[in-house]
Structure formats: structure tokens, C-alpha cells
Amino acid sequence: MSASIKISNVTKHYGALTVLDDISLAIQPGEFVVFLGPSGCGKSTLLRMIAGLEDVSAGTISVGDARVDTLPPGQRGVAMVFQSYALYPHMTVAQNMSFGLENIKMPKEEIKRRVKAAAETLEIGHLLERKPQKLSGGQRQRVAIGRAIVKEPKAFLFDEPLSNLDAALRGRTRLELAQLHARLGSTMIFVTHDQVEAMTLADRIVIMHDRRIEQIGTPMEVYQKPATRFVASFIGSPAMNFLPVTAVQNNPGGLAVTTVGIGTLQTAIHPQAGFSPRGATLGIRAEDIVVLPQGQTGTPLKAEVIERLGDRSLVYGVLEDGTKLTVEVDGRSALVIGDSLHISFDPATLHLFDESGQAHRTGGD
Amino acid sequence: MAKTYRRSQWSHGLFILPYLSAFALLLVFPLFWGIWLSLHKVDLFGPGRFVGLANYVRVFADPVFLQALRNTIVFVIVSVPSLVALGLFLALALNRTTRATSFFRGLFFSSSVLSVTIVTLIWRFVFIPGDGLMSVIFKHLGAEPIHFLSTSGWSLFSIGVATVWWCLGLPMMLFLAALQQIPADLYEAAALDNASPWRVLTRITLPSIARTIMLVTIIQIVMQFQLFGQAQLMTNGGPNGTSRPLVMYIYEVGFVRWDIGKGAAASQILFLIILCAAMAQYVVSTRKTEN
Known part of the structure; x- marks a missing residue:
């Protein structure tokens, strides 16, 4: 019953x-x-x-x-x-x-x-x-x-x-x-x-x-x-990376977001009316960050701490301007502390939260 | 290999030496001295002479002893369950945290801090014929006043009432402490299990404090067998010895008639009775808990 x-x-x-x-x-x-x-x-x-x-x-x-x-x-x-x-x-x-x-x-x-x-x-x-x-x-x-x-x-x-x-x-x-x-x-x-x-x-x-x-x-x-920044931070381990947004620009494919540390990223997000970049944050999960193969150039990240979990490793790194970012890499990666890696971002996996913490979704959501 | 900190060493015994010394001097030594005295014909003025178990034979042949023994057993049988039941009832009623319950806890415990002289004085005011509270009430109701302190049966009853009033604080506090140890979620589980208040009391609360009930009962058995001050001050054992307890008998034999050997023999008998009663209670309760 x-x-x-x-x-x-x-x-x-x-x-x-x-x-x-x-x-x-x-x-x-x-x-x-x-x-x-x-x-x-x-x-x-x-x-x-x-x-x-x-x-x-x-x-x-x-x-x-x-x-x-x-x-x-x-x-x-x-x-x-x-x-x-x-x-x-x-x-x-x-x-x-x-x-x-x-x-x-x-x-x-x-x-x-x-x-x-x-x-x-x-x-x-x-x-x-x-x-x-x-x-x-x-x-x-x-x-x-x-x-x-x-x-x-x-x-x-x-x-x-x-x-x-x-x-x-x-x-x-x-x-x-x-x-x-x-x-x-x-x-x-x-x-x-x-x-x-x-x-x-x-x-x-x-x-x-x-x-x-x-x-x-x-x-x-x-x-x-995640509907809010709190949910995004609470669900998932390691916690989602959050980068403060400094400016946005509306493009036909979605919002171009300028953040501290990374610079400008093209996203697939179409924010709701009235969205303001003031106090907004961009969220990126560690496993959604793409680590580029050697020889390709992206955003450089220096590994400060590496947590080896077996099937995967978590790299706690720092960007050129000192912004911290966590990246997930394959467990077999030979990275050691102090190594530099180059990373890029998939526009479809980015999350945008306004000042009140509400999420603004990728087109149609 | 390094010594572990937990390893037992004789020198550790020094920590309990002060207590052990006092314990041996004030309890163990008098106990054995009492046994030694009970086997001798002795008074305060000279060394005793060994008489074997003659003192015990004399004690058991003494009708005053047998009457005192009967009085004491009746007193214990009535006063101990009353103290346990009333203490438990008060603890259950006051097991809340409000200002009123704190006040009443203090009030009910306050009698315990009074000396036996004050307690008996108060209860003499209640029971004394003529101007006593009970007499006034009886007269007000148009009934013939009972002479509580000088009527056979009522005198022991009066001592019992004063004793329960005086000693109630400790059982109540012990029960309150035990009740507060019961996890609240047991009661919540019982609420979800549709248990009635009676089932909660009999199946959750009482079994949870069974050990404390046993402890309180044993403490009270030991204490009430040693009844003395109240009887001495309220009735002086009268009328006709009907409220004379064993300790008063021992006092009279040992310190009024100076028959120390006989007094010591009666003391050993009282000690054995208390020991047996407490052990019996312990064994019965333990068996019940195990079942």
C-alpha cells in the first residue's frame, strides 16, 4: 500500500x-x-x-x-x-x-x-x-x-x-x-x-x-x-568552479561572458530578460573543463595540488592571474605538481547565475 | 618494548590509599570489632570474656528484640514501597523543564536537607494530641481525635509518615535523573507505534529505569532498617514498645544497660538482615531484568 x-x-x-x-x-x-x-x-x-x-x-x-x-x-x-x-x-x-x-x-x-x-x-x-x-x-x-x-x-x-x-x-x-x-x-x-x-x-x-x-x-x-547557485555548489564533488562575471555581450549564438581569470567565453546561454552582469557568476564543473593535448594552446593552468582518486585525478590549479580552478583529468595522467596544462571550455556545459543566485539556462531550458 | 601507559602497577594503588585507609579504619575494622564483641561478655569497664554464641542466644530469647524486629520489618515493608512509589510518581510528574516543575523539585527535595530533630518537631506539631494539626482537623470535622503518637499501631504509622516525608527527596531525584537518561526518540517511536500513555509507562519508561528502581529500593531498605532518630524523638518506642525499632533496641541494650556484647550481637543480626534483604532484592530484580 x-x-x-x-x-x-x-x-x-x-x-x-x-x-x-x-x-x-x-x-x-x-x-x-x-x-x-x-x-x-x-x-x-x-x-x-x-x-x-x-x-x-x-x-x-x-x-x-x-x-x-x-x-x-x-x-x-x-x-x-x-x-x-x-x-x-x-x-x-x-x-x-x-x-x-x-x-x-x-x-x-x-x-x-x-x-x-x-x-x-x-x-x-x-x-x-x-x-x-x-x-x-x-x-x-x-x-x-x-x-x-x-x-x-x-x-x-x-x-x-x-x-x-x-x-x-x-x-x-x-x-x-x-x-x-x-x-x-x-x-x-x-x-x-x-x-x-x-x-x-x-x-x-x-x-x-x-x-x-x-x-x-x-x-x-x-x-x-541546477536551478540556483546553491544547488550547483552543493551537488557534485568536487564543488563547481565559480568565476565572477565582469561583462557580457549578447551574440546570436548565446551570451559572450567575460570573467575574471579566463577572459571572454562564448556560451550557449540565452539569459532571461532583465539579466544584469553585476554580481553574476559563471559556473563550470571540473569534469566539463577540457584538457587540451600537448601542443595545443588554450588557457594555461598551473597544478598546485593533485588528488589521485584512481579512475580520475583532481587538479587544483591556479590561472595566470591567481584565480583558482579545479579540473578533472584522467586517472592515468602523469601530471605532477608544478606542471602547466592548457584548458578550454565547452559552451554547452557552462552555467550562469545572476546576483540573486538564480540560474539562466542554455537556450530553450 | 616501551611500557604501555595502561599497564597496571602497584604504585597506582597509592591514589586510592587515602580512601582505603579511611574505609578500613571506619568501616572494616568496626565491623570485625563488632563481631568480636558479639562473641564476648563485655561491658565498658573491663576486658571481655569469650562466651561463644551465647549473646546471640540471649538476643533471640529476648521478647523485646523479637518485638523490635517485627516492628522494623513492618516499618520497612510499608515505608520502602511508599518511598519508591511516591518518589517515582513525583519524578514522573515533574519530569519537564518548566519554572513550576523546577520550583516543585526544589520544594520536595528541601525536606531531605532538614535534620531529624527538625523533621520530628514538625511532625509532632501535626500529630500531637490537643493542639496538633490532625487533632484540629478531626475536631473541625466533628470526629474523635486519634492519639497518633500514643496509640499502638498509629505510633509506628506516624513515624512512617514523617520518614516518607523526610526521605522522599533522594528517590525523587534519582528517578528524575534516570528518566532524563531515556532517549526522547524512544518516546517518539512509541508515539508512531500508537502506544497509549499506560503502555508507554509500563513498556518503555519503567523497564528503562528498572536499574534505578532497584538501586532506590536497596538504598531505602538499607536506610529504613536503620530507623532510630524519628522513633526516639517522636514516640520513644512507645506505647509499650510497639514503635521500638531494632536500632533503638541495640542502643538501649548497649548504651543504657551497658550490655555491649548483647548489643553487638543484635547489631550483627541487623547487619545480616539488611544484607540479605538487599541481596534478595538485587537477585530478584536482576533475574526479572534478564528475563
């Missing part, structure tokens, strides 16, 4: 402090949506408001066709997996999973059936009689998910559930979560500040910043077409 979730004009205040400001969002049944943003952006608060653990200061939240923001948490039809897992320490795994069902007076046979089925799905059948302190982090995480599954909720809410796991287990659990979503087909909302989790799990990512939603889109949309 999965349901749509509709968040309409939701605001959250703590006294005079506003932590969420006029948030609206519609989630389709069966969709896997990730709330992504830096610490303190309000993503966990929004999730807790859907769960009913925080009051809504203004606006409404609906699950399916029913408005739920006035209902207590247990009656909203959602299940939550906490960052700390919040397993009841004195109960066994089986008791942890059946506690919620006992509370709604479900027949014992049905409880047993559901616990057994969930345990099989999560491969924790052999742990049912153990207490949480006898489980590893990964096993606790599965039990927390199992406790959510047995309720057969309309939506699953995950509050940074992978952040307490080590890197290897995090990667494996991420994959299992994706498989679980495919198998259950349930609506899932997942909160994280880890862009890799967001990019790999989400059908759509909701990027939040400073009390508001910055952009909603598929992982590739938010990566390739």
Missing part, C-alpha cells in the same frame, strides 16, 4: 525563529523522494512534521486523500526509521517489531505472520529473540526497517538512517534500500545531507536550503541543470 503525500504552504516557527517557510511539495504514490540539504536547513523538521512529531505552524499535510497534520503520529499511517534507530532496548527484536501492532490490538496470529514475513525479507529471522544491544549497527538498522515494514504503512520516513554505519556498510545498505523500495513499491521519504545517498536512491531530490526548497528534480536534473 502506498499513498501520495501533499505538503501545502507549510511553515514552522519556534517562537520568533522560522525554520521552514511556505513549503509546498507533492509526492506521488510509490515515489522515493530524498530531502537533501546542509545541516540546519529544516529537512529533518519537515520529515518530523509529516510524521507528526512536530506541530505545523501553518499549512496542511495530506497522506492519500486525508489531511493528517492534526492527527497524532500513530494515526497518520506512516512509519519512521530514526537516525539512532530508536529500538526499545529491553525488548527482543520480535517484540520491537510487534509492539506497534499489539498497540492496535491486531490478532496475535497476524502479528506473527507479519513479523516472520518482514524478518525473511530483511534476513533477520535468526535475530528475532535477541535484544538490540546484542546486534551490530547494520543489524539494528534492519530491525528498525523491519519495525516499519510490519506496519504496512502508506509511507516510510527515513531520518538519516545510514549516517551511523561505516562506509562499506553504508554503501551496501543503500543498495538494499533501493531493492526494498523496488520490491515494496511504497512511498518513501529519505532525509540526508549526503549527496551520494540522494543521487543513488532518489526518484526525485528535494534540495533544501535556508528554510526553503531550492529545487525539486530527478538526480540528473539537479546535477546537470
Whole structure:
């Protein structure tokens, strides 16, 4: 069973402090949506408001066709997996999973059936009689998910559930979560500040910043077409290069942009009416910068630091005027610190942001 | 190979030597001296003579001892659960951070800092016949006043009320500290699990503070078996010894009648009773927690 979730004009205040400001969002049944943003952006608060653990200061939240923001948490039809897992320490795994069902007076046979089925799905059948302190982090995480599954909720809410796991287990659990979503087909909302989790799990990512939603889109949309400078800087590793724009000129093929460090670049961007170069920045991803073969001349860049990541290397370099720029090169590159390389730019991959941080797109977007 | 910092060395024991010295001098030595005294016929004026277990036989043959033992056990059986239950109730009620709860925490704890003399004085004002608060209330209601401090049964009850009022602060504070250790997300998970307030109390809160409940119970068993000051000052053990506790019996035998050996034997019996009661409570609670 999965349901749509509709968040309409939701605001959250703590006294005079506003932590969420006029948030609206519609989630389709069966969709896997990730709330992504830096610490303190309000993503966990929004999730807790859907769960009913925080009051809504203004606006409404609906699950399916029913408005739920006035209902207590247990009656909203959602299940939550906490960052700390919040397993009841004195109960066994089986008791942890059946506690919620006992509370709604479900027949014992049905409880047993559901616990057994969930345990099989999560491969924790052999742990049912153990207490949480006898489980590893990964096993606790599965039990927390199992406790959510047995309720057969309309939506699953995950509050940074992978952040307490080590890197290897995090990667494996991420994959299992994706498989679980495919198998259950349930609506899932997942909160994280880890862009890799967001990019790999989400059908759509909701990027939040400073009390508001910055952009909603598929992982590739938010990566390739960031709506704001914040999204462009937050998504992608290494962060996008930003160069201050000093002048622009409208050409038929697109805007010619003069920047600090590089000089004038022809772009394919047709900015919206009223665009002003004052305070604007040009964004270029490290992997979109073309490193020219030896003998060809472009913009010279001197390598200051080289990070070798195996399949690729990141060159942190400096242009002739001292402007810093990060460039991605092939992992087999023999570059060493102090070497000079020549680079050029593909007009189709450049991003332009005005003073307020809004993106101006390549023609037609 | 270099020595690790964690390696144990005898010289490290110097850090605990000051405490160990005080512990040995003030607790271990008197305990063994008490055992030695209990096996001797001794008074304050001369060296004792070894009498074996005769003092113990005399103690158990003494009806006053048996009455004091019964009084003490009844007192413990009633006062300890009352202290645990009331302390827990107050802690649950005051487990919030508002100005009112801070004020009431301070208020309920304030009685604990009073000396036994003040406490018994206050409760004598309440229970004393004639002008006492209870007498005034009874008269106001048109009922015959009860002579709380001089009626068999009521005298021990009055001591119990004063004791609970006096000792309530510590259990309340220990329970409050334990309640504040329970992670808030357990309650959030329970809210999402549709748990009623009663289920939250019985399935989340109480199991989470089970160790503290055990600790408070053991502390109170040990403390209440040593009842003395309240009984001495409120009823002097009367009427007819019906509110005389064991410690008062030991005091009277040892320091009024100067039968030190018999007093020491009664002390060892009290020590064993306290030890057994505390251990029994510990074993039962541990088994329950493990199950």
C-alpha cells in the first residue's frame, strides 16, 4: 500500500525563529523522494512534521486523500526509521517489531505472520529473540526497517538512517534500500545531507536550503541543470568552479561572458530578460573543463595540488592571474605538481547565475 | 618494548590509599570489632570474656528484640514501597523543564536537607494530641481525635509518615535523573507505534529505569532498617514498645544497660538482615531484568 503525500504552504516557527517557510511539495504514490540539504536547513523538521512529531505552524499535510497534520503520529499511517534507530532496548527484536501492532490490538496470529514475513525479507529471522544491544549497527538498522515494514504503512520516513554505519556498510545498505523500495513499491521519504545517498536512491531530490526548497528534480536534473547557485555548489564533488562575471555581450549564438581569470567565453546561454552582469557568476564543473593535448594552446593552468582518486585525478590549479580552478583529468595522467596544462571550455556545459543566485539556462531550458 | 601507559602497577594503588585507609579504619575494622564483641561478655569497664554464641542466644530469647524486629520489618515493608512509589510518581510528574516543575523539585527535595530533630518537631506539631494539626482537623470535622503518637499501631504509622516525608527527596531525584537518561526518540517511536500513555509507562519508561528502581529500593531498605532518630524523638518506642525499632533496641541494650556484647550481637543480626534483604532484592530484580 502506498499513498501520495501533499505538503501545502507549510511553515514552522519556534517562537520568533522560522525554520521552514511556505513549503509546498507533492509526492506521488510509490515515489522515493530524498530531502537533501546542509545541516540546519529544516529537512529533518519537515520529515518530523509529516510524521507528526512536530506541530505545523501553518499549512496542511495530506497522506492519500486525508489531511493528517492534526492527527497524532500513530494515526497518520506512516512509519519512521530514526537516525539512532530508536529500538526499545529491553525488548527482543520480535517484540520491537510487534509492539506497534499489539498497540492496535491486531490478532496475535497476524502479528506473527507479519513479523516472520518482514524478518525473511530483511534476513533477520535468526535475530528475532535477541535484544538490540546484542546486534551490530547494520543489524539494528534492519530491525528498525523491519519495525516499519510490519506496519504496512502508506509511507516510510527515513531520518538519516545510514549516517551511523561505516562506509562499506553504508554503501551496501543503500543498495538494499533501493531493492526494498523496488520490491515494496511504497512511498518513501529519505532525509540526508549526503549527496551520494540522494543521487543513488532518489526518484526525485528535494534540495533544501535556508528554510526553503531550492529545487525539486530527478538526480540528473539537479546535477546537470541546477536551478540556483546553491544547488550547483552543493551537488557534485568536487564543488563547481565559480568565476565572477565582469561583462557580457549578447551574440546570436548565446551570451559572450567575460570573467575574471579566463577572459571572454562564448556560451550557449540565452539569459532571461532583465539579466544584469553585476554580481553574476559563471559556473563550470571540473569534469566539463577540457584538457587540451600537448601542443595545443588554450588557457594555461598551473597544478598546485593533485588528488589521485584512481579512475580520475583532481587538479587544483591556479590561472595566470591567481584565480583558482579545479579540473578533472584522467586517472592515468602523469601530471605532477608544478606542471602547466592548457584548458578550454565547452559552451554547452557552462552555467550562469545572476546576483540573486538564480540560474539562466542554455537556450530553450 | 616501551611500557604501555595502561599497564597496571602497584604504585597506582597509592591514589586510592587515602580512601582505603579511611574505609578500613571506619568501616572494616568496626565491623570485625563488632563481631568480636558479639562473641564476648563485655561491658565498658573491663576486658571481655569469650562466651561463644551465647549473646546471640540471649538476643533471640529476648521478647523485646523479637518485638523490635517485627516492628522494623513492618516499618520497612510499608515505608520502602511508599518511598519508591511516591518518589517515582513525583519524578514522573515533574519530569519537564518548566519554572513550576523546577520550583516543585526544589520544594520536595528541601525536606531531605532538614535534620531529624527538625523533621520530628514538625511532625509532632501535626500529630500531637490537643493542639496538633490532625487533632484540629478531626475536631473541625466533628470526629474523635486519634492519639497518633500514643496509640499502638498509629505510633509506628506516624513515624512512617514523617520518614516518607523526610526521605522522599533522594528517590525523587534519582528517578528524575534516570528518566532524563531515556532517549526522547524512544518516546517518539512509541508515539508512531500508537502506544497509549499506560503502555508507554509500563513498556518503555519503567523497564528503562528498572536499574534505578532497584538501586532506590536497596538504598531505602538499607536506610529504613536503620530507623532510630524519628522513633526516639517522636514516640520513644512507645506505647509499650510497639514503635521500638531494632536500632533503638541495640542502643538501649548497649548504651543504657551497658550490655555491649548483647548489643553487638543484635547489631550483627541487623547487619545480616539488611544484607540479605538487599541481596534478595538485587537477585530478584536482576533475574526479572534478564528475563
